Amino acid sequence: MSQSSPTVSEGNLTHSGFGDFRMTKQRKVVYDVLMDERDHPTASEVFLRAKGKMPGISLATVYNCLETMTHAGLIKQVNVDREASRYCPNLRPHAHFYCSECRQIFDIDLRLKADAVAAWALPEGSRIDHIDVAMKGVCPNCGAEGPKTSSHS
Amino acid sequence: MSQSSPTVSEGNLTHSGFGDFRMTKQRKVVYDVLMDERDHPTASEVFLRAKGKMPGISLATVYNCLETMTHAGLIKQVNVDREASRYCPNLRPHAHFYCSECRQIFDIDLRLKADAVAAWALPEGSRIDHIDVAMKGVCPNCGAEGPKTSSHS
DNA sequence: TTGAGATCAAGAATTATTCTAAATAAAAAT
DNA sequence: ATTTTTATTTAGAATAATTCTTGATCTCAA
Numbered sequence: 001m002s003q004s005s006p007t008v009s010e011g012n013l014t015h016s017g018f019g020d021f022r023m024t025k026q027r028k029v030v031y032d033v034l035m036d037e038r039d040h041p042t043a044s045e046v047f048l049r050a051k052g053k054m055p056g057i058s059l060a061t062v063y064n065c066l067e068t069m070t071h072a073g074l075i076k077q078v079n080v081d082r083e084a085s086r087y088c089p090n091l092r093p094h095a096h097f098y099c100s101e102c103r104q105i106f107d108i109d110l111r112l113k114a115d116a117v118a119a120w121a122l123p124e125g126s127r128i129d130h131i132d133v134a135m136k137g138v139c140p141n142c143g144a145e146g147p148k149t150s151s152h153s
Numbered sequence: 154m155s156q157s158s159p160t161v162s163e164g165n166l167t168h169s170g171f172g173d174f175r176m177t178k179q180r181k182v183v184y185d186v187l188m189d190e191r192d193h194p195t196a197s198e199v200f201l202r203a204k205g206k207m208p209g210i211s212l213a214t215v216y217n218c219l220e221t222m223t224h225a226g227l228i229k230q231v232n233v234d235r236e237a238s239r240y241c242p243n244l245r246p247h248a249h250f251y252c253s254e255c256r257q258i259f260d261i262d263l264r265l266k267a268d269a270v271a272a273w274a275l276p277e278g279s280r281i282d283h284i285d286v287a288m289k290g291v292c293p294n295c296g297a298e299g300p301k302t303s304s305h306s
Numbered sequence: 307t308t309g310a311g312a313t314c315a316a317g318a319a320t321t322a323t324t325c326t327a328a329a330t331a332a333a334a335a336t
Numbered sequence: 337a338t339t340t341t342t343a344t345t346t347a348g349a350a351t352a353a354t355t356c357t358t359g360a361t362c363t364c365a366a
Contacts, residue, residue, distance in 0.1 A: 061346065197353085212316090329345080
């Protein structure tokens with residue numbers, strides 16, 4: 001419904017996978033929503049908050065923005081099981097810890113060495129583009145007293 | 154539509170989270186489908202194969218069986234992004250490697266030490282119930298020549 | 307055998323997401 | 337400064353995986 005759009009090309013602010021990425025008004029709003037409260041909101045939650053800043057914005061646009069910015073590498077999409085995707089602007093390598101009680105997602109700083117990856121029994125000659133580490137459990141706020149055991153899927 | 158059902162209670166064949174788990178005809182068929190071809194089929198794929206063994210089985214039942222058996226710990230649900238869930242009967246701790254070309258899923262034997270987990274900056278006092286490690290890339294069959302670099306989400 | 311509870315089947319309902327088409331806005335070209 | 341082109345936004349329809357609902361069927365245990 002309206003744009004400003006300074007073009008951001010390869011090697012500029014972000015490593016966009018596309019030819020160019022325009023930071024339109026709507027995209028800025030969506031991005032700001034993610035930066036304001038870093039609690040991994042879903043698309044619908046982003047939509048509600050975005051309407052506070054820009055009442056006319058549509059859900060479809062929020063979805064568009066989130067997808068575009070994800071592909072551009074400005075934000076990250078976080079999936080836990082088959083629940084609605086969540087989004088975060090944390091670009092550092094990190095895993096996610098999902099509390100199954102309060103349903104909050106915590107960013108966990110993570111340093112998986114390439115060695116570790118190599119140690120796993122990957123098919124010889126595989127190329128790994130992306131690693132996703134997600135943990136589920138109960139956060140201390142929700143009073144997890146139990147053992148810190150871990151099981152792998 | 155028909156059952157046989159030897160009851161399997163706590164501490165028997167499986168560590169069911171429920172009071173008991175009955176291996177009905179339908180559940181056996183679904184389980185056998187997963188054992189026959191260990192290629193991480195989706196619910197619809199399981200349904201198609203199950204119909205080969207039991208023409209009258211319904212999709213809803215396949216979903217029910219998959220959920221029940223997942224909760225019972227007989228099989229595992231595998232999620233890649235927001236695509237349809239896939240299922241596998243591999244109970245050993247393992248990660249998943251998803252080839253974005255052939256869309257196949259490979260089981261990767263994995264041994265994440267509790268140490269490693271502890272080393273991550275988890276909120277003090279968290280309880281971890283489950284760790285999910287998913288990798289995306291290109292498998293050797295699909296001719297991945299590139300570097301074995303890795304990025305973390 | 308009879309009741310209670312579990313399971314199944316078929317289809318409706320739900321929900322997150324994607325698609326479509328038309329309108330609008332910005333960028334590039336004239 | 338217009339015009340042309342292209343990208344973006346919007347609203348609503350469409351999709352797809354999954355869940356829910358209801359009634360029938362089955363199994364277990366008394």
